[in-house]
Amino acid sequence: MATTHVLIVNETTFEVHLKYMFVGTGSSNDNVDFNNCSETKLHHTIENKLCGMIADFGRVRLGDNIIFYLQAQGGHEGKFYGVFKVKSTEVFLEAYSKSQYLLKDLEKNLTFRVEIEPDTVYAKGVTEWEALDCIRGLTSPNQMLWSLIYRKLKGNRGNTMITLYESERLIQLIRTANSRKTLRGNKFTFNCENQLIEPSSHKHSYTGETNNCINLLPRLIYKFRNRKAFEAHLQAYITQNIGKATNTSLDSSVIPTSNTIEWIGNEVSCGVGMQRIDICLSVFENVQKTIIPIELKAVGASLDNIRQLQRYVDWLEQYYLPNRPSDIQPTLITRKGDSFLTSSSPIWKDFLAFDTKNSTLCKPLSVIEYDLVNDNLHFTKVK
Known part of the structure; x- marks a missing residue:
C-alpha cells in the first residue's frame, strides 16, 4: 500500500x-x-x-x-x-x-x-x-x-x-x-x-537540481539545547525518517516488531475543531493492521497529553475503524527529563488509568522518551 x-x-x-x-x-x-x-x-x-x-x-x-x-x-x-x-x-x-x-x-x-x-x-x-x-x-x-x-x-x-x-x-x-x-x-x-x-508529444522534462535534500537536525538540536520550542521540527524529523532505518531507535520504539508501515499521516484532522493528530501511522503484520496515533511533545509528559490521545482514540473508533478494521496503538513521544519515567513517576497512575478505561478499545498506551546522544536524537520506549 x-x-x-x-x-x-x-x-x-x-x-x-x-x-x-x-x-x-x-x-x-x-x-x-x-x-x-x-x-x-x-x-x-x-x-x-x-x-x-x-x-x-x-x-x-x-x-x-x-x-x-x-x-x-x-x-x-x-x-x-x-x-x-x-x-x-x-x-x-x-x-x-x-x-x-x-x-x-x-x-x-x-x-x-x-x-x-x-x-x-x-x-x-x-x-x-x-x-x-x-x-x-x-x-x-x-x-x-x-x-x-x-x-x-x-x-x-x-x-x-x-x-x-x-x-x-x-x-x-x-x-x-x-x-x-x-x-x-x-x-x-x-x-x-x-x-x-x-x-502530448512535448519534449519537456524536469532538469532542475534534485540533490538538495533537507536536513533539519542541526536546527532541531540547537533549539533542543537552548530549550526553545521545536515540535514543528520534531514532527518534520519523524515524518522524514520513520521506517527508513536512518534512526533505528526511532523505528524500534514506534513500529511494532515485524510490522511494516503502509501509510503515514501528519496533522491528521479528527474533528471540526482544531484537533489534529501530530503523526499517525498504519502498520501491518500479515493480515493484522494497527493504526498508531502519536502525540508529540517538546517537553515532558503531562495529563493534557493523555486527554489529547483520548480524543484521537475516540475519533478513530468512530470514523476510521468502520472503514479499515485495525488495532489502535496510542503513542506518546515526549522529551526525557532528568531521568526516564518509571512506574514510580507521578504521571504513571494516569497512564494506567487510560489503559484501564480503554482496555477493550485499544492497546495499552505506549510512552517513548527522547534525548540527545552523540549529536542525534535517541528514542527509548519506557512503557
Whole structure:
C-alpha cells in the first residue's frame, strides 16, 4: 500500500506540473535558511510554517500516489485528477530566488518538490461536489472523505494526505467518471477549455537540481539545547525518517516488531475543531493492521497529553475503524527529563488509568522518551 497525497493547483501550475512531472509547495517568497544549519534569521512563525511544509513532504515516499486538486477558476468547479506516483526517493529543496527553476512558468514559489511519473492517468476530473458532498451509495457519515472536508473547513494546505480507504474511494470515483478508460503515454498536458488531461508529444522534462535534500537536525538540536520550542521540527524529523532505518531507535520504539508501515499521516484532522493528530501511522503484520496515533511533545509528559490521545482514540473508533478494521496503538513521544519515567513517576497512575478505561478499545498506551546522544536524537520506549 501507499499514502495518497492531494496537491492543490490552479490552471497555470497544473499545466507546468504535467509538462515537467513534479509537484511542490512553497510559502510566498520565504526561503529556508536553516537547512543543514543551526540558526535562522526568520521569525519563528515563518520558520514553523516552513517546518510544517517540510513535514507534509517528509511523509512522501517513493511510489506514493499523487492526486491533483484543481481549484475552481474561470467558472469551472474544483476537480480532482489522477493518478500519478512519486518518482523521487526524497523531497528536495529548490531555494527561492528570481532565477528559481520554473518560477516564471509557475508564477509562484514552490520550494519543496518531488518528481512524479504517470501511474493510471484519467482524462476527466471528479468535481468537488461529487467527491465531498454527494452521499449517493454511502450508508454512514464515516464513509465520507473527511480528510478533504476538514481541509476545506480549516484552510487550505498545499499537500494533504488522505487515508487508504479515502484514497480507494476517490480513485474509484475518478475511474468511474472516465468509464474506466485510461490515457496512454508518458507525456501529458492540460486543456483549460475542456478541463481534460490530454496526451502530448512535448519534449519537456524536469532538469532542475534534485540533490538538495533537507536536513533539519542541526536546527532541531540547537533549539533542543537552548530549550526553545521545536515540535514543528520534531514532527518534520519523524515524518522524514520513520521506517527508513536512518534512526533505528526511532523505528524500534514506534513500529511494532515485524510490522511494516503502509501509510503515514501528519496533522491528521479528527474533528471540526482544531484537533489534529501530530503523526499517525498504519502498520501491518500479515493480515493484522494497527493504526498508531502519536502525540508529540517538546517537553515532558503531562495529563493534557493523555486527554489529547483520548480524543484521537475516540475519533478513530468512530470514523476510521468502520472503514479499515485495525488495532489502535496510542503513542506518546515526549522529551526525557532528568531521568526516564518509571512506574514510580507521578504521571504513571494516569497512564494506567487510560489503559484501564480503554482496555477493550485499544492497546495499552505506549510512552517513548527522547534525548540527545552523540549529536542525534535517541528514542527509548519506557512503557
